[in-house]
Amino acid sequence: MVDQWARRMLIAFALAFLGLFVGLPILTVFLEAFAHGLGPYFDKLREPETLAAIRLTLVVAAIAVPLNVVFGLSAAWLISKYRFPGKSLVVSVIDLPFSVSPVVAGLIYVLLFGKRGLLGTWLEGHGVSIIFAAPGILLATVFVTFPFVAREVLPLMQDQGSDEEEAALTLGAGGWRIFAQVTLPKVKWGLLYGVILCNARAMGEFGAVSVVSGHIRGQTNTMPLQIEILYNEYDTVGAFALASLLMLLSLATLIAKKAIERRQHP
Amino acid sequence: MNLSVRNVTKRFPAKATPAVFDACFTATSGGITTLLGPSGSGKTTLLRVVAGLETADEGQVLFDDRDVTRVPARARGIGLVFQAFALFNHMTVSRNIAYGLEVRGASEKEKRERVLELLELVQLDRYGDRFPRQLSGGERQRVGFARALACRPEILLLDEPFAALDARVRVELREWLTRLHESTRLTTILVTHDQDEALELSAQIVVMDQGRVVQVGTPGEIYDDPKTPFVASFVGTANVLRGRVEGEKVTIGPLSVSAPRGAKEGARVQAIVRPHNVRVAKNDAEHPERSVGTVTRVVGLGSFVKLQLEIPSHDPMTVQLTRTEAESMGLATGDKVIVDLAEARIFFEDYSI
Numbered sequence: 094m095v096d097q098w099a100r101r102m103l104i105a106f107a108l109a110f111l112g113l114f115v116g117l118p119i120l121t122v123f124l125e126a127f128a129h130g131l132g133p134y135f136d137k138l139r140e141p142e143t144l145a146a147i148r149l150t151l152v153v154a155a156i157a158v159p160l161n162v163v164f165g166l167s168a169a170w171l172i173s174k175y176r177f178p179g180k181s182l183v184v185s186v187i188d189l190p191f192s193v194s195p196v197v198a199g200l201i202y203v204l205l206f207g208k209r210g211l212l213g214t215w216l217e218g219h220g221v222s223i224i225f226a227a228p229g230i231l232l233a234t235v236f237v238t239f240p241f242v243a244r245e246v247l248p249l250m251q252d253q254g255s256d257e258e259e260a261a262l263t264l265g266a267g268g269w270r271i272f273a274q275v276t277l278p279k280v281k282w283g284l285l286y287g288v289i290l291c292n293a294r295a296m297g298e299f300g301a302v303s304v305v306s307g308h309i310r311g312q313t314n315t316m317p318l319q320i321e322i323l324y325n326e327y328d329t330v331g332a333f334a335l336a337s338l339l340m341l342l343s344l345a346t347l348i349a350k351k352a353i354e355r356r357q358h359p
Numbered sequence: 360m361n362l363s364v365r366n367v368t369k370r371f372p373a374k375a376t377p378a379v380f381d382a383c384f385t386a387t388s389g390g391i392t393t394l395l396g397p398s399g400s401g402k403t404t405l406l407r408v409v410a411g412l413e414t415a416d417e418g419q420v421l422f423d424d425r426d427v428t429r430v431p432a433r434a435r436g437i438g439l440v441f442q443a444f445a446l447f448n449h450m451t452v453s454r455n456i457a458y459g460l461e462v463r464g465a466s467e468k469e470k471r472e473r474v475l476e477l478l479e480l481v482q483l484d485r486y487g488d489r490f491p492r493q494l495s496g497g498e499r500q501r502v503g504f505a506r507a508l509a510c511r512p513e514i515l516l517l518d519e520p521f522a523a524l525d526a527r528v529r530v531e532l533r534e535w536l537t538r539l540h541e542s543t544r545l546t547t548i549l550v551t552h553d554q555d556e557a558l559e560l561s562a563q564i565v566v567m568d569q570g571r572v573v574q575v576g577t578p579g580e581i582y583d584d585p586k587t588p589f590v591a592s593f594v595g596t597a598n599v600l601r602g603r604v605e606g607e608k609v610t611i612g613p614l615s616v617s618a619p620r621g622a623k624e625g626a627r628v629q630a631i632v633r634p635h636n637v638r639v640a641k642n643d644a645e646h647p648e649r650s651v652g653t654v655t656r657v658v659g660l661g662s663f664v665k666l667q668l669e670i671p672s673h674d675p676m677t678v679q680l681t682r683t684e685a686e687s688m689g690l691a692t693g694d695k696v697i698v699d700l701a702e703a704r705i706f707f708e709d710y711s712i
Contacts, residue, residue, distance in 0.1 A: 176372065256445035259412055262432045263439040264459035264510065278449040 122340055125333035137331040138338065145311040146319035146335070149227065153315065154295040157234045161291050165242025166284070170276070173250035174258075187243050190236055198236050199304025202229055225307030230315060233301040238291045245287030249280045286353055293346045297339060360423050360513040360546050362386040362409065367418035369404055378404040380570045382418070386563065391540060391547045393557040396567035397593065403518055405567070406550045410516050411435045422514065435514075438507030438545075442519040444499045446491040452502050453478070453487040459510040477505040480539070497528040504539065515547045521556065533559060554594050558582065566590050588706045591631040598637070598676045600630045600703070609705055612673050613651040616700045622707075630703040634679035638699035639666065641688050650695035652676070657685075657692055666690065668698065 127134055137143065171177075172184060190198065206223040207213045216223060223229045257279065261271045277284075299317040306313045314322065316339050323332035362385065369379040379401040386392035394402035407413040409420055411432030419428045427435055446455050454461070456477050457470040465473075478484050481501040483494075491499055500520055507515060520536075521529040533556060540547060540560075551557055557564050558578045566574045566581060566589075574586045585591035592599055602611035604622040609615060611630055622628075642650040655675065656667035664685035666678040676698075680690075690696070 254443075256441050256443055257447060259432075260439065260441060260445040260506070261447075261458065261462075262412070263410060263435075263437060264506070265433045265462045266458075267433070270462065275447060278447075 119340065122333055122336050125329055126337040128333075129330055133330055134334050137328075137334040140331065142311045142314070143319055143323075143331065143335055146314045146316050147338070149230070149312075149314065150296050150316040153227070153231050153234050154292055156231055157238055157295045158288060158292050160235055161239050161242045162284070162288060164239055165244075165246055165287060165291075166280075168243045169246040169250050169280075170272075172247060174255055187240050187247075190238070190240050195233075195237055195298065195300030196304055199233050199301035202232055202236070202301075202305050206232075224305055225309065225313060227313065229305035230302050230313065233305045234295050234298055237298050237301050238294045241291035241294060242284065242287035245283045245290070246280050249283040250276075253279055282353055282356065286350060289346050289350055289353070293343055296342055361388050361421075362392075362514055362546055362548065363419075363421040364405065364409065365419045365421065367405065367408055367415045367420065369401075369408055369413055370416050377416075377570050379408065382567075382570075382572045384563075384565045384572060384575050386546055386548055388546050389544045390562035391549055391560050392563045392565060393549045393551060393561040394565050394567055395551060395554065395557040395594070397552055399569075400567040401570040402550045402552075402567045406516055406518055406548060409514075409548060410437055410439050436510075436512050438510070438512035438515045440500070440503045440507050440515070440517045440520045442522050444491070444496075444503050444523070446499055446502055446506070448491050450490075451487065452483065452489050452491065452494070455491065455502055456505045456509050458506060463510065473509060477509060480508070480542075481505045482535075495528075496524045497532055500524065500532065501535075508543070508545075513546065515543075515545045517547065517549045519550055519552070522551070522553070529556075536560065558594070564594075566594065568593070585631070585704070588629045588631055591704065591706075595633060596677065597631050597633050598674075600632070600673055600676070600700075601708075602628050602630055604628060611700070612670055614670070614698060614700055616703055616705070619705050622705075627708040629706045629708060630700060631706065632700055632703035634665070634677045636702035637676065637678040638701070639668070639678055639680070639688075639690075639696045640699075641690060642695045642697050647695070649697055651698050652696050654690055654692055654694045654696060657690060659685075664690075668696065670698070 138147075168183070168187060172180060203224055204210050205212055206216060206229065208217065208224070210224070213224065221228075223232065257275050258271050261275045266274070296315075297317060298315075299321075302315055303318055303321075306315070306318055308314060308318060308322065310322070316335055320332050320335050320339070323335065364382055364384050367379055367382045368377050370377040382401070382405055384392070394405060396402045404413060408415050411427070411430060411434075415428055419426055421427065422435070447458065450458070453474045456474050457465075460470045460473060474487065478487055481504055483498060483501055483505070486494065486498065486502075491502065494502065500523075503520070521532050524532065537560060549557075549560060558581075561578055564574075564576060564578055564581045565572055568589050574581060574590045576584070581590060581594050585594065588599060591597045600611045600614075602609045602614075604610075604618050604624055604626045605615075606624070607618055609618045609622070609628055609630065616630065639652075652668040652670045654666055655669045656665075658665045658667075659682065662682050664680050664682055666680065666685075668676045668678055670676060680688075
């Protein structure tokens with residue numbers, strides 16, 4: 094009897110907690126976004142500055158994610174298959190973006206590439222601007238997201254060892270063939286999972302991007318930054334319409350993640 | 360093809376002692392040579408050096424007269440079978456087997472024919488379209504053999520191929536490997552820590568301990584004429600007794616055997632004797648002073664009987680008798696016995712370390 098009571102109480106608590114802290118906010122986003130109906134919702138999404146923010150976010154993610162796939166795979170391969178001095182240092186550096194505050198990450202780039210930064214002066218002389226421009230946003234995004242792919246793929250590669258690769262080697266296969274036909278298929282689900290997480294973060298990153306962006310409307314605002322601006326201007330429908338789009342992207346990501354997990358552990 | 364390993368040394372960074380030190384042996388063409396040793400003895404490292412997966416720091420690996428020490432694994436023309444199978448799990452059994460041919464750019468027809476041939480050889484004729492995870496351990500390892508044989512290697516290397524299988528399958532596959540080897544006659548190197556496997560399968564055994572080759576010989580030579588106490592106790596079971604040279608004799612507690620020639624007075628020795636080489640007899644009541652041991656356990660094992668003997672101030676000794684011998688003596692727990700160690704091998708303990 095007591096057991097059952099305890100169980101029911103726990104379930105009720107968990108559901109109430111989730112509802113209050115997750116369900117309600119999600120509902121609010123959509124309620125606010127559609128407060129004036131479908132027409133205004135789509136009108137708000139079609140505003141040029143909002144469209145520019147969507148475009149910039151997609152472009153940044155489209156560059157940052159493939160970069161991190163290449164980096165993550167090569168880092169994981171290097172760490173799991175080779176012995177080299179400084180290996181443990183590399184492993185800790187991969188985790189760095191997880192432990193450094195995104196704002197600090199953004200500031201690092203400002204200090205490096207800003208007008209009075211270490212490299213900024215030289216770059217400016219050559220007509221290249223990084224801070225308060227798309228390249229800065231890209232750099233900050235890559236920094237914040239680079240652990241995701243490596244962190245998903247590395248444990249897989251370490252667990253699986255190199256037997257299959259060595260088998261392929263003794264059968265005469267070369268490096269690239271082994272990578273494409275043996276290693277990649279072994280880690281593909283982990284890789285996809287890493288890509289999904291990396292993508293979600295790349296699109297949703299606020300702190301680091303906010304520091305380097307400069308908030309130039311229609312030029313250097315990503316979706317999260319544009320949402321903040323709209324909200325601060327009391328354009329709730331516009332803010333929540335864009336927020337709902339970002340939310341849909343995250344939900345799609347979550348669903349894709351679930352589907353992959355099911356595939357991995359049938 | 361003959362395979363020679365000449366003075367091979369392999370060190371790994373951050374390890375004080377080399378994994379393999381100054382290893383030499385020659386595997387004769389068409390036979391199974393076994394690298395036998397406990398884990399950490401360097402046998403797998405030595406096999407990997409032969410395969411080209413590790414490069415020897417010193418020494419040479421020769422295939423007939425060709426020096427392959429610096430030839431990469433993919434160009435050595437060897438077939439390697441792994442302990443954990445190492446099959447490509449996302450490929451069908453057929454594609455696994457055909458992989459080496461695929462890499463070499465063989466035609467579809469050639470691949471199909473060779474795969475069918477090999478599936479038949481490893482008795483998996485109808486399994487070509489399955490995936491490795493749909494097979495049992497023994498079946499998977501047979502796919503591993505087929506894949507290794509597909510490109511007609513001149514040397515077959517087996518890295519503890521049966522260690523991941525359960526006992527019954529292991530014995531079955533051991534017999535299967537004997538038949539396979541009879542039909543292919545490939546020069547084969549087998550790595551194992553299982554002495555039964557080594558004694559049963561090999562034409563030649565290379566016993567390794569702590570990175571060194573300690574003895575090379577036929578199974579008979581290794582078993583009957585071990586060169587060191589380690590070989591004696593690692594291959595087959597053996598009783599190890601400590602004693603001392605006293606005059607013409609070696610004294611081992613209440614026992615004594617004749618000392619080998621050239622023995623120094625007072626030298627410490629190990630006497631090693633296999634359980635079936637210990638002679639025991641029940642002591643009669645008239646001469647209780649002759650008794651040296653007490654039977655503490657009698658275990659019947661089919662046609663053999665195992666006795667556990669307690670000898671004062673020594674480790675218990677195991678003795679194996681035939682059932683007929685044991686029954687004619689009527690030995691039982693608590694009996695006092697006379698023990699004859701005439702067949703023990705005497706090794707001088709080495710204090711030079």
